[in-house]
Amino acid sequence: MAANPFDLSGKVAFITGGNGGLGLGMGIGLAEAGASIVVASRDEAKTRNAVAQIEATGASAIGVSCDVVDAGSIASAVAQAVEAFGGIDILINNSGTSFRAQPEDIPEDEWDRVIDTNLKGPFLVSKAVYPEIKNRGGGKIINIGSMMSIFASEYASPYASSKGGIVQFTKACAIAWAKDNINVNSILPGWIHTDMTGAFLKMYPEREALIADRTPLARWGQPHELAGTAVFLCSAASDFVTGASIAVDGGYSIK
Ligand code: NDP
Numbered sequence: 001m002a003a004n005p006f007d008l009s010g011k012v013a014f015i016t017g018g019n020g021g022l023g024l025g026m027g028i029g030l031a032e033a034g035a036s037i038v039v040a041s042r043d044e045a046k047t048r049n050a051v052a053q054i055e056a057t058g059a060s061a062i063g064v065s066c067d068v069v070d071a072g073s074i075a076s077a078v079a080q081a082v083e084a085f086g087g088i089d090i091l092i093n094n095s096g097t098s099f100r101a102q103p104e105d106i107p108e109d110e111w112d113r114v115i116d117t118n119l120k121g122p123f124l125v126s127k128a129v130y131p132e133i134k135n136r137g138g139g140k141i142i143n144i145g146s147m148m149s150i151f152a153s154e155y156a157s158p159y160a161s162s163k164g165g166i167v168q169f170t171k172a173c174a175i176a177w178a179k180d181n182i183n184v185n186s187i188l189p190g191w192i193h194t195d196m197t198g199a200f201l202k203m204y205p206e207r208e209a210l211i212a213d214r215t216p217l218a219r220w221g222q223p224h225e226l227a228g229t230a231v232f233l234c235s236a237a238s239d240f241v242t243g244a245s246i247a248v249d250g251g252y253s254i255k
Contacts, residue, residue, distance in 0.1 A: 029227020068121030138181025190249025
């Protein structure tokens with residue numbers, strides 16, 4: 001183990017949806033721990049801005065265009081990452097989306113879009129990145145779940161189904177790839193202020209205070225607050241942790 005078990009110097013991290021919100025918060029945290037970052041997202045302007053923020057830490061970063069529901073786009077993004085940095089050691093499957101309505105009001109194409117982005121996407125990206133991490137002699141994968149991996153809600157049936165699936169997908173990959181020295185874990189974020197939850201609060205403004213009241217730490221989280229757990233799960237400090245789902249939620253899930 002390295003002298004500092006949290007040191008990520010020399011490691012390359014591929015982060016889907018790394019151009020904002022929680023993905024960028026984790027990208028900056030990993031960069032500060034020494035990693036080079038590949039921001040893999042669709043929105044080019046957001047991606048350029050995110051790369052600049054990561055480079056401001058002194059780390060190397062590139063942006064690659066990646067749609068996680070398109071295997072061809074993923075293959076091209078992975079190839080660009082390997083060409084730029086020589087390989088990949090860390091994958092964070094962070095991209096996500098939602099559609100909020102009662103089950104009876106959800107159009108079939110919206111159901112498919114949410115499940116494809118949140119569940120099939122991590123499968124397709126993991127499948128494409130796995131050989132690269134294996135080639136490096138092992139590494140780390142983090143899948144981003146949700147409180148909706150544990151609970152459900154009447155307005156979140158496709159989202160909760162996808163995020164529940166992420167926990168099981170994490171366990172399956174952890175078992176499959178243990179032989180390759182690859183640890184696979186999930187982080188289950190609580191309620192954190194980002195574009196996604198901003199859209200939620202526009203629909204249900206009264207829930208901001210209700211959620212804070214229900215949270216033992218009595219507040220919402222900020223995007224950088226996933227970074228510590230992400231650095232731990234991407235570093236040698238977590239070498240005996242695999243298949244786990246770690247809540248970073250101010251205690252929301254214990255109540
Ligand atoms: P944001 O809306 O800020 O980020 C979502 C990210 O997903 C964007 O970077 C977006 O990239 C990317 N994305 C969406 N669809 C695709 C796609 N098809 N291909 C590639 N990238 C895509 O929200 P958050 O930061 O809040 O969400 C990040 C993750 O955290 C999600 O998985 C979400 O479900 C999860 N989460 C968030 C919580 C919160 O409280 N904020 C709580 C629990 C879980 P682009 O802009 O390029 O489209």
